[in-house]
Every structure is written in structure tokens, then in C-alpha cells.
Amino acid sequence: MEPNRLLRSCFKIPGEFPSASEKVAVKAGEPARILEIRVDSTNADRRFCSRAKTAGDFKTASKDKDSKRMTPITLGYSPCPNDTCIFYGLVHDKIEGAPPFREILEDIETLNRMALENRLDTTKISFHALAHLRDRYCLLHSGGALGRGCGPLVVARQPLGPADLENRKIAIPGKLTTAALLLRLFNPALDGLVVLPFHQIMEAARKGDVDAGLIIHESRFTYPDYGLRKVIDLGEWWENTTGHPIPLGGILTRRDLGRTLIKRIDRALKASVEYAHANPQSIRAYIRRHAQEMDEQVMQQHIDLYVNAYTLDYGPDGEAAIADLLARAEAAGIIPASDLPLFVDG
Numbered sequence: 176m177e178p179n180r181l182l183r184s185c186f187k188i189p190g191e192f193p194s195a196s197e198k199v200a201v202k203a204g205e206p207a208r209i210l211e212i213r214v215d216s217t218n219a220d221r222r223f224c225s226r227a228k229t230a231g232d233f234k235t236a237s238k239d240k241d242s243k244r245m246t247p248i249t250l251g252y253s254p255c256p257n258d259t260c261i262f263y264g265l266v267h268d269k270i271e272g273a274p275p276f277r278e279i280l281e282d283i284e285t286l287n288r289m290a291l292e293n294r295l296d297t298t299k300i301s302f303h304a305l306a307h308l309r310d311r312y313c314l315l316h317s318g319g320a321l322g323r324g325c326g327p328l329v330v331a332r333q334p335l336g337p338a339d340l341e342n343r344k345i346a347i348p349g350k351l352t353t354a355a356l357l358l359r360l361f362n363p364a365l366d367g368l369v370v371l372p373f374h375q376i377m378e379a380a381r382k383g384d385v386d387a388g389l390i391i392h393e394s395r396f397t398y399p400d401y402g403l404r405k406v407i408d409l410g411e412w413w414e415n416t417t418g419h420p421i422p423l424g425g426i427l428t429r430r431d432l433g434r435t436l437i438k439r440i441d442r443a444l445k446a447s448v449e450y451a452h453a454n455p456q457s458i459r460a461y462i463r464r465h466a467q468e469m470d471e472q473v474m475q476q477h478i479d480l481y482v483n484a485y486t487l488d489y490g491p492d493g494e495a496a497i498a499d500l501l502a503r504a505e506a507a508g509i510i511p512a513s514d515l516p517l518f519v520d521g
Contacts, residue, residue, distance in 0.1 A: 247277040251286045251298035254465035255392055256474050257481035258299055261318055263458040264450035265443060273443035284349030290427065297428040297440060303356035306501055306510035311430060313437065314517040317445040318426035321485040321493050326410010326421040327354035328395050330403040331387040332380055337407045340365055343386035348373035353423050354391050357409040359509055377401045393469060393477045419496035437519050448487050
């Protein structure tokens with residue numbers, strides 16, 4: 176793989192991106208680097224235009240005095256490659272003007288629960304869990320997992336069709352995962368759901384401990400290795416039903432941190448995503464360390480699929496997808512209603 180291939184395909188930026196090993200400046204009141212986003216209406220493929228809109232190019236800088244005095248903000252994210260990729264810059268002191276963070280790495284369902292218990296200031300979250308947290312947390316514009324062709328799958332050892340799932344024992348990766356929400360929206364009659372850690376679901380399906388499994392993350396690339404068959408792609412079902420990309424997870428921060436600090440965190444997160452794109456080889460060892468036994472090719476596929484233009488900013492189409500998911504879940508009585516805006520600037 177060529178040195179700058181990492182993230183190249185998922186961001187779809189033509190040509191070379193500037194090399195930068197120094198910090199990314201995030202000045203108060205302005206993003207470090209604003210990239211114009213254009214939408215190709217023929218295929219809804221959002222691409223970056225690499226023309227910088229402000230003077231905040233990559234440059235060496237030290238943290239400001241206020242950042243040094245601040246109590247670190249607890250930042251929760253998963254050890255999955257897409258998360259370690261985009262958060263590297265924040266937790267390795269690469270973003271000037273960013274507040275200090277203390278990283279907490281857990282699986283997504285654990286992060287969902289920790290947020291419900293008010294144990295995290297800022298965190299990766301399932302959009303399903305977000306719906307239960309809107310009174311205390313707001314959504315940031317950057318860092319989300321949203322796209323096309325990246326939704327959860329239901330798989331089984333035996334050849335089953337979607338209609339065969341009723342009265343079956345189905346393993347899910349957590350009650351508050353977006354995958355579980357999509358399954359309930361797809362068929363509210365499914366009631367044989369059992370919770371397992373996501374990395375145990377395929378083995379349970381292979382052994383016949385469950386009739387089917389709802390899989391997420393890199394499992395969509397490896398389930399054939401377990402002798403499993405696809406029953407339904409819930410992301411594909413969502414896209415065909417709504418026309419929207421599938422919203423899986425986003426980054427939340429506590430509303431009581433205040434508008435000024437929340438916007439500062441959001442700017443820093445966007446700069447960290449840009450840092451990851453500009454420095455693919457610098458971040459790779461960190462990604463590799465947390466990916467544990469994951470195959471190198473699978474790790475790359477994971478990043479290519481879940482880190483994309485929506486990760487920098489949802490944009491109008493991404494925000495519409497999130498709003499539609501929450502509205503459908505509210506209408507189905509799965510989540511509580513809320514009249515609070517998702518974003519502090521909403």
C-alpha cells in the first residue's frame with residue numbers, strides 16, 4: 176500500500192494533501208482549516224475540495240495557557256480503527272487551541288451506558304443512545320460515522336430470509352446501539368433478542384447458540400470466514416426506504432460545558448480529522464495497537480468505510496438523515512421525544 180493511501184480513498188481528495196507532522200492550529204472563533212464540500216447530486220457522493228478557505232494551515236504551535244490550566248475533558252471512544260484514526264490528533268497534543276482531553280477507550284455499548292450515567296464529558300455514541308440523552312448532551316458537527324453501504328447486517332448459519340427472523344433467537348450488540356434500533360424499525364415484531372458483546376456474536380451464530388446475529392464494525396468483512404450467510408443488510412434497507420445515508424454514531428458533549436467550550440471542542444475535533452488525513456503514517460501505529468488481532472486489510476477496509484466526508488461535517492444531507500432516524504424512532508415509540516436542538520448552534 177502506498178504511504179499516503181490510508182484515508183485517501185475514503186476522503187476522495189484528488190492529488191497530494193500537504194504533509195504535516197506539526198500541530199494544527201485552531202484559533203478562537205475560526206476553524207483551523209475549512210474545506211469546501213460539494214455534493215454530486217447524481218450519486219450523492221460527497222467530495223472534498225482541497226482549497227483552504229482560511230489561513231489556518233498546518234503549523235507548529237504550542238497549547239495556550241488556558242488549555243494548560245483546564246481540567247482535562249473526559250473523551251470516550253472505541254478502539255475501532257475509525258475512532259482511533261480521527262481522535263489521534265486530539266489525544267496526542269497535535270491540535271493547537273484544543274482543550275486538554277483524557278481518553279477513555281471502551282466498546283460502543285459501554286460508552287452508551289457511561290454517557291447515560293453522566294460519566295463522560297465528550298464521547299462517541301450510538302444515535303440510538305443519543306435519543307435518550309438529548310436533554311444533557313448535544314451533538315458535534317464532526318467525528319460521526321455516517322455513510323452508504325456501511326450499515327449493520329443480520330447473518331445466520333442457516334439460509335434464512337428476512338421474514339424467517341420472527342420467533343428466532345437473535346444476538347444483538349447492545350440495546351442502545353443504532354443497529355438494534357434499525358432492527359426494531361425494520362420489524363417491530365422481533366422479540367427474541369439477546370445481548371452479546373459484538374465480538375462474540377459471529378461465534379455464537381456459528382455454533383448455533385443463536386439463530387442469527389446482528390453484526391457491526393469490521394464483522395461485515397469477516398462473517399463469511401465463520402460460515403455465515405447474510406440475511407439482510409439493514410443499512411441497505413434504510414437507504415432504499417428513506418433515500419438517506421445511514422447514521423450510525425456521532426460525538427456528543429455535555430450541554431453544561433457551555434456554548435463557547437463546545438464550539439472549541441468541535442473545531443478541535445474537525446482539525447483532528449484533518450490531521451489524520453494529512454498524516455496517515457504518523458497515526459497508523461496507534462490504530463494498529465488498538466486494533467489488536469485485526470488483519471491489516473480488514474483494518475484498512477474499516478477506515479475506508481467509516482471515515483468519510485461526513486466525518487468532517489455531516490452537512491445538510493447528513494443532518495437530514497439523523498433527523499429522520501430520530502423522527503421514525505419517536506413515531507414508533509422507541510425513544511422519547513425532545514424539542515431541544517441537536518447542535519448548540521441549531
